[in-house]
Amino acid sequence: MQLGSENRDLPEKEQSESGDGFLQEVLEKLRARIRQLNSSLEEGAREVEEMHEYYWENYSEMDQYGYENFDNQQALFQQMHANEEQLKLKRRFRKMLDSPYFGRVDFIYEGEEEAERFYIGIGNFSEKTGSVPLIFDWRAPVSSLFYDYDQGPASYQAPGGEMSGELVSRWQYKIRGGKLIYGFESDLKIDDEILMAELGAGGEVRLKNIVRTIQREQNAIIRNTKDRILVIQGAAGSGKTSVALHRIAYLLYHNRNKLKSSNVLVLSPNSVFSDYISHILPELGEENIREMSFDLFAYRELRGIAADCEDRYDQIERCLADPGEQENCRNKQSEDFVEALDYYALTLEEELVEFTDLSVRGYSMDSGQMIRLFYGKFLDIPLLSRMEAVQERFVDEWETLRGSDLTEEELAGLKEKFAAMYETRDVYTIYNRFLKQQGMDSLPDVPAEQRKLRYEDVYPVLYLKYRLFGNSGRKEIRHLVVDEMQDYSFPQYTILDKLFPCGMTILGDKAQTIEEQEQDVTAFLPGIFGKQMRKIVMNKSYRNTVEIAEYANKAAGISGIELVERHGAPVEEKSFSDREEALEAALPWLAEQENYETAAVIAATEEEAARAASWLKARLGNSGFDLENRFSYLDRDSTVFRKGVTVTSFYLAKGLEFDRVIGIFDSGKTDGLYRQARYICATRALHELHMYEYGEKGEEETR
Numbered sequence: 001m002q003l004g005s006e007n008r009d010l011p012e013k014e015q016s017e018s019g020d021g022f023l024q025e026v027l028e029k030l031r032a033r034i035r036q037l038n039s040s041l042e043e044g045a046r047e048v049e050e051m052h053e054y055y056w057e058n059y060s061e062m063d064q065y066g067y068e069n070f071d072n073q074q075a076l077f078q079q080m081h082a083n084e085e086q087l088k089l090k091r092r093f094r095k096m097l098d099s100p101y102f103g104r105v106d107f108i109y110e111g112e113e114e115a116e117r118f119y120i121g122i123g124n125f126s127e128k129t130g131s132v133p134l135i136f137d138w139r140a141p142v143s144s145l146f147y148d149y150d151q152g153p154a155s156y157q158a159p160g161g162e163m164s165g166e167l168v169s170r171w172q173y174k175i176r177g178g179k180l181i182y183g184f185e186s187d188l189k190i191d192d193e194i195l196m197a198e199l200g201a202g203g204e205v206r207l208k209n210i211v212r213t214i215q216r217e218q219n220a221i222i223r224n225t226k227d228r229i230l231v232i233q234g235a236a237g238s239g240k241t242s243v244a245l246h247r248i249a250y251l252l253y254h255n256r257n258k259l260k261s262s263n264v265l266v267l268s269p270n271s272v273f274s275d276y277i278s279h280i281l282p283e284l285g286e287e288n289i290r291e292m293s294f295d296l297f298a299y300r301e302l303r304g305i306a307a308d309c310e311d312r313y314d315q316i317e318r319c320l321a322d323p324g325e326q327e328n329c330r331n332k333q334s335e336d337f338v339e340a341l342d343y344y345a346l347t348l349e350e351e352l353v354e355f356t357d358l359s360v361r362g363y364s365m366d367s368g369q370m371i372r373l374f375y376g377k378f379l380d381i382p383l384l385s386r387m388e389a390v391q392e393r394f395v396d397e398w399e400t401l402r403g404s405d406l407t408e409e410e411l412a413g414l415k416e417k418f419a420a421m422y423e424t425r426d427v428y429t430i431y432n433r434f435l436k437q438q439g440m441d442s443l444p445d446v447p448a449e450q451r452k453l454r455y456e457d458v459y460p461v462l463y464l465k466y467r468l469f470g471n472s473g474r475k476e477i478r479h480l481v482v483d484e485m486q487d488y489s490f491p492q493y494t495i496l497d498k499l500f501p502c503g504m505t506i507l508g509d510k511a512q513t514i515e516e517q518e519q520d521v522t523a524f525l526p527g528i529f530g531k532q533m534r535k536i537v538m539n540k541s542y543r544n545t546v547e548i549a550e551y552a553n554k555a556a557g558i559s560g561i562e563l564v565e566r567h568g569a570p571v572e573e574k575s576f577s578d579r580e581e582a583l584e585a586a587l588p589w590l591a592e593q594e595n596y597e598t599a600a601v602i603a604a605t606e607e608e609a610a611r612a613a614s615w616l617k618a619r620l621g622n623s624g625f626d627l628e629n630r631f632s633y634l635d636r637d638s639t640v641f642r643k644g645v646t647v648t649s650f651y652l653a654k655g656l657e658f659d660r661v662i663g664i665f666d667s668g669k670t671d672g673l674y675r676q677a678r679y680i681c682a683t684r685a686l687h688e689l690h691m692y693e694y695g696e697k698g699e700e701e702t703r
């Protein structure tokens, strides 16, 4: 069977039952709905214009209390909202004109005799609002039959309970430009071929949506609403990011009233990655969710404690240059370190405060009273915010007794006196004392404007700040997505737990840790999140050809990964005497642009990537390569992912994928972190991988 073939090549039965008649009917009805929407949008725009006109003509005569003005504004907002909703609907229907559905299930409900047909597409479509859908959204309850069952007994969870019956047949369609390319009654073999065709297809630059071929184990994650915190440990290329985004689309669809896209936040590793995934939710008919770099958030929160913080990427570069650095970094991210910090914070309860009697215009509070409040009634308030509560109590009592308010100056003076009962409120100083107590190197004792925190100190200091001052939490966020979970540390998760008391999808791969030792965060996450967390392992890898996946797993000593039987060229491994020679060998692979949509040259460090980029740019430029549109050097400040050639370091290539990858590494550098670099580089390749080494082999290799 040729999946890419035109309709005329299909076997007779499949063509006749492929729904072509239905397709024409749906297309006609879609066009009619779009026409209706167009006229109601025009009407809506006219209404808004008239409301504006009415306002400007009459606003001087509106009632003095503003009621009429308020009513007008409300009506205007409602109309604008209605217009916006219709516009969204129109966009969806236009998209559906291209490909209205991709699947179908014929299902006999228990107790019935005739099968009902359900066509499944990117969104719901019915002839009129409120009438039975002709096409069901892939997220609708009945659509789960398509992903979860083959012919035979089947059931799905409807809002009113479980619906059981028999799945009589299941169909897969490919429709493009409103034309049926194929329609097959599917079975496991056909499903596999369709998946293979999807995986083997080129032409996509950024991450694809996978609605047509969501696999059973992926569907279980996407549709999981039971567990508050879902942690997915998935092999490289197992579809973690894809699944997380489809899960968000699913949650948005099913909790329309409670969850808006603005309530969902993704912690993303960098701006290029955000760009790389940014089209998926709009493609699935949802608005884009918010994204944030945890590091930028932390740096903002630490303003006032330190003027600057080291970038995560500088820390990686430091560890690449000196592997010994990793030990120190790791210690400060450990559970033991946070426990010690917690214990230290407890000892501060006694050490940091000295109470003195206070009086203002004849009213006084003695230290005994303060101590009772401080260590009694207000004990739950974090230490460095607690004195404010005592102060407020003082002010309340004073004002109640006197029946008047304290003056601004008196309040300011009082605030100063209460604050002075702390020996210090400077978190940097307190953290430094802690480091000394632990026998660790302390931070430079300099004023706030000259302080720069090393990356490994950023989150312990932020943790200490929240421990001592408290934090207000991010209540507006109702679902948090953490991608590349292995790159977040124990203190970071402890902070996330405090900031986001909401649902979470946490995903990553311990094998892709940017450290010489792999970090399995799932070992400590249950200790932080408790019983509401569920861990799921995804061991099937979809991205790479068998040749590439086997090469990468062997080099990294990884076993037990299930692969999709998709084959390609063998991995090309070569050694060169120097970097230029290796780059020279890479040139022809980059020059033949017709054979790839995206290609990457990946190095270990930022400096190596920058040097490779300028060398390649000069050489490709000389041969007439379209540098402006098809060549990018990605560094930490880059914001967009583009087609063509990308040159970058392994840690910025994380999460991305390319048709063709050329890894260029110094053969003398083979320790832990460099091994990780090679693994991450190799697993970025979809179809073709070239691993080039240059220079003398390192001592351990030549011995």
Ligand SMILES: Nc1ncnc2c1ncn2[C@@H]1O[C@H](COP(=O)(O)OP(=O)(O)OP(=O)(O)O)[C@@H](O)[C@H]1O
Pocket: 195, 198, 199, 207, 208, 210, 213, 214, 215, 218, 234, 235, 236, 237, 238, 239, 240, 241, 242, 243, 508, 509, 542, 543, 654, 655, 656, 657, 683
């Ligand atoms: N069910 C599926 N159908 C089609 N393609 C899929 C499916 N699942 C995953 N893929 C493809 O596999 C590739 C890897 O997916 P994705 O980037 O989501 O994986 P990942 O686990 O986040 O990878 P990594 O951790 O290595 O960055 C993508 O090209 C994606 O489209």
